[in-house]
Amino acid sequence: MTATLIDTHCHIDAYNDPVSVLDQAAARGVQIVAVTEGPGAYRRLRTRLGRREGVHVALGFHPLRVGNVAPYDLARFFRLLPQTSWIGEIGLDFSRSGVATKKQQLKVFEAILSDPQVRTRPLTVHSRGAERETVARLAQAQVNAILHWYTGPLSVVDDALAAGLWFSVNPAMTRSAKIAAVLQRIPAERVLLETDGPYSRCNNRPTVPVDIKTTVRHLAQLWGISSEDAEATISRNQQGLLGRDTTVRSVEPGLGQSD
Numbered sequence: 001m002t003a004t005l006i007d008t009h010c011h012i013d014a015y016n017d018p019v020s021v022l023d024q025a026a027a028r029g030v031q032i033v034a035v036t037e038g039p040g041a042y043r044r045l046r047t048r049l050g051r052r053e054g055v056h057v058a059l060g061f062h063p064l065r066v067g068n069v070a071p072y073d074l075a076r077f078f079r080l081l082p083q084t085s086w087i088g089e090i091g092l093d094f095s096r097s098g099v100a101t102k103k104q105q106l107k108v109f110e111a112i113l114s115d116p117q118v119r120t121r122p123l124t125v126h127s128r129g130a131e132r133e134t135v136a137r138l139a140q141a142q143v144n145a146i147l148h149w150y151t152g153p154l155s156v157v158d159d160a161l162a163a164g165l166w167f168s169v170n171p172a173m174t175r176s177a178k179i180a181a182v183l184q185r186i187p188a189e190r191v192l193l194e195t196d197g198p199y200s201r202c203n204n205r206p207t208v209p210v211d212i213k214t215t216v217r218h219l220a221q222l223w224g225i226s227s228e229d230a231e232a233t234i235s236r237n238q239q240g241l242l243g244r245d246t247t248v249r250s251v252e253p254g255l256g257q258s259d
């Protein structure tokens with residue numbers, strides 16, 4: 001029996017043909033967390049895909065979008081929060097692309113983390129160039145968060161593990177020599193899967209959710225176990241992530257609600 005695997009971070013609205021990507025995932029038993037970059041994108045995607053089985057539309061506020069949003073967007077985020085079962089993509093980006101909006105990003109990130117509803121839903125979090133700051137804030141907020149496509153220092157990996165955070169691994173990460181040490185540092189029981197598709201690449205094309213199966217094979221090799229055992233480990237981790245608070249799955253009826 002194969003376990004249901006979840007691509008915990010996929011930009012489904014950025015593919016040319018999202019429906020065929022979703023059909024392919026459904027045929028292979030892969031579930032998708034469809035992250036969004038802002039409340040407007042969340043509403044559109046929720047209307048389009050909200051009732052589709054195996055797809056969880058996540059309410060996001062991307063750090064690189066924070067610079068050009070109106071103040072009412074944050075209010076809109078909080079109005080939509082009760083109807084979502086996943087939060088993402090949120091986070092901090094102090095790389096060259098994000099450093100100019102550092103202050104606004106911190107304001108938005110801290111506002112989101114201070115809402116108690118955020119503690120009852122899994123979060124998928126961006127941390128490029130701001131790993132230490134991101135992990136410190138997640139630890140303080142005591143949230144159930146996944147560090148997505150982590151590329152930061154090893155010392156921060158230890159802080160993240162101590163804070164009970166998860167790491168989601170995509171196919172591009174398994175090919176990176178720089179990230180090999182990070183992957184070695186993370187215990188198998190804290191690993192989840194993602195693609196960040198279509199923004200990461202696999203076999204010279206944009207990654208699709210079913211590519212998480214390739215990542216499982218890489219992880220199995222790294223862990224020195226069979227692919228079946230690696231799949232079982234990740235499936236257990238997914239249950240651990242979702243089981244921390246039962247309200248995670250009971251908020252679905254908010255579907256289609258307007259803001």
Ligand SMILES: [Zn+2]
Nearest residue numbers: 009011089196
């Ligand atoms: Zn992303």
